[in-house]
Amino acid sequence: MTTSDMVGLRIKTVRRQRGLSQAQLAHPELSDSYVSLIESGKRTPTPAVLELLAQKLDCSLSYLVNGVTAEQMEDIELALGYARLALENGEVSEARTRFAELLTDNNLTGLTKLRQDTEFGLALATEAAGDLDEAISLLTRLRNEETTDERVVELAIALCRVYRDSERLTEAVEVGEGILRGSTRPAWTDLLVELGATLLAAYLWRGDMLRASQFAAELLNAADTLGTPRSTVAACWNAALVAQSAGHGEEALAFAERALAVQSESGHPRNLARMRTAFGSLILRVRPDRAQAARDTLLRAAEELAQTSASSVDLARCQIELARAEVVMGLPAEALGHVEAGHEILPGNVRALGAEADLLLSRAHGALGNFTEAGMHARAVRDRLASLPDSRRAAGTWYAAAETMELLGETDEAVEAYQRALACAGL
Template sequence: MTGQDLVGQRIKTVRRQRGLSQAQLAHPELSDSYVSLIESGKRTPTPAVLELLAEKLDCSLTYLINGVTAEQMQEIELALSYAQLALDNGEVVEARNRYAELLADSGLAGLPQLRQDTEYGLALATEACGDLEQAIVLLNGLRENDAVAMSPERHIAVAVALSRCYRETKDMAQAVRVPEQILTGAVRPAWTDGLMRLGGQLLAAYVNRGDLLRARQFSAEMLAAAELLASPQALTLAHWGAALVAVETGHADEAVTHAERALAIQSEYGDLRRLARLRSDYAQILLNVRPMEAEAWRDVLLKVESELAESSASAIDKMRCAMSLVRVDLLLARPERAEERMRFVCDLLDGMPKVMQADARLLHGETLAALGLRAEASRELLAGAEYLEQMPEIRFAAHAWLTAARVLERIDEPDRSVDAYKRALACVGL
């Protein structure tokens, strides 16, 4: 049944409930034949006619159009606001449950825009809960079912989230394909802040895939576009992307310059949660390019940890910061302190993406090896390897296998170490 049919059906139902004939409803402004055509779905009433009929029937215009009363509409909008607030505050399980309850409500059936908002919110909450596979299903459902109805801004936002989820699950082919469909088509759209966000996802996917030449070219393109846009968000994204590319291509000073530029802009214009995330990633970059200054970066990460605890950051953000602190403590030869923090990381593992679980298991194995607990380290490395074996042969997997190989060598497991080195080489095509 079409929307036009449903409107006519509602008018007919309310008219009968009021004990009115078609002629009585029509008189004197309309003809009874016109009312009959509306009720049968053969005519679409104008907004003015709908308003008139709602007044004559003593019902809300919202009900005639959408099938919900004004009170129901207010309840739905309030519930949607609470779900969004929960998501913004980092209460991701609560947000996911609220969005799911809303979608189960039949009242959304006649409210396509609110239904789309709810489906999008559910996808983001599901991603934040670490259920990336289901988030991908929901986001693809939005693209397939609402491609025409979606605004250009929502279309881009869905593509950003989808590319990010594919990258987190290490499906690099899809992580690249989704943004490239929009950004590298025959007709390139004019750059906007939204497209810069999508470009940031594409750049990260190029880096993760190991396509560093393309990443460097695209990073230069984004920097030029950001200078023209001159918006804080565009400049932050472009400089941050350039920093990531510089790290991967061995340009340490360039990486620090771009990272500090991005951080300065975000500090002036960005919200606290994004600023905390950026500081955490900034410290991680500096750990990679200036490990001798680990003590200073530890202080930065401790401040970030405090900011994340007081903000609406997700468990994933907190876990990443904690793992960075573990790595700092290992660099500073403080394995006991690293192990204390690893307990917090292990408590968060349930429900996390498999790639994060693999990374955490390997890091825990490295920590246990530093403590001289060879048997325990071996078990954690084995658990991490089981996750790695399920992943495609990409850049992250190469780094992870290399880490495993070095730790296995340290705990005197030469056969497994050699196998891990071979896996690392295979991931980079050697």
């Protein structure tokens, strides 16, 4: 049945419950023939007529429009608010349960926007719980529905991000480019810049440096035009990543510091914590002599992430970067504690980050003289990377694994890893 059919049926049902004829309901403002057309679904009443009929029928406008009473609508909105609050507070399991339970409420069926809001919340909670395949399924299903332009972009951002974190880089790029690279791309907005930043990261991960560099410049120009904190943060941060990948470390730090400063003033707590994690990681790579400062930044990020709706991937990444800082500082025992904590919560399908975790475990065990464990984790790096497509990120991890194997005296394995690094880099 169409929406008009359902509205007409509700009016007819309530009219009969009230013991009114069509003429009695219509008089004096409307004609009985017009009421008949509305009840049969052949006319769509205006908002003013709907409000009039609700008053004459002594029922809520909400019931006539959506099939739920005002009290039921309030209960649904309250339940959705509690689910969102749980997610924002980092209570991921509870949030996931609340969103899922709300979707079983039959009153939600006719409330398209609220149902879509609930399903989107469930997808984000599922992503935060580390169930990336299920999150992809939920987001894909939502993308096939008719929704608002803003929600279309929000779904693309989330799906591009989850595909990227799952190392499904081709699909991540397809999602982002489907909106941003079309001939009818809309004018830049904060949301579109954020989508562009997510797409740019996918370019970097797969080693498409030319496209990443060109796109970084485009995003910076868009952010300058918009002049908003959100667009500035997204554009500057990704410009930092491109600069780092190009070997311009100090330029990368300058862009990153600007992004972090703006984010600190006006950003969402989860995004601020994620950026702090990435900033600490960037310091380690560009200025290893500032490892203590990087460690302090990462410890603060870990505290902040624990109080937000950060995903298990975000939490694991922070612990892995903390372990990297401890290794740089010559504290392998402390590194083991952090990387094991990250390893434990990392989803199994996040193989590239898992390979980095195994690499750090190998190096920490090697520094402690635990050569059997070091060799085991070095081989685990190889096993994780073997099934990944060639990419710039994979090349870097293969190279680091080769160096580690060489230090452990596993010459043949080291040679093979060096060869894989070259292949991933296209050499």
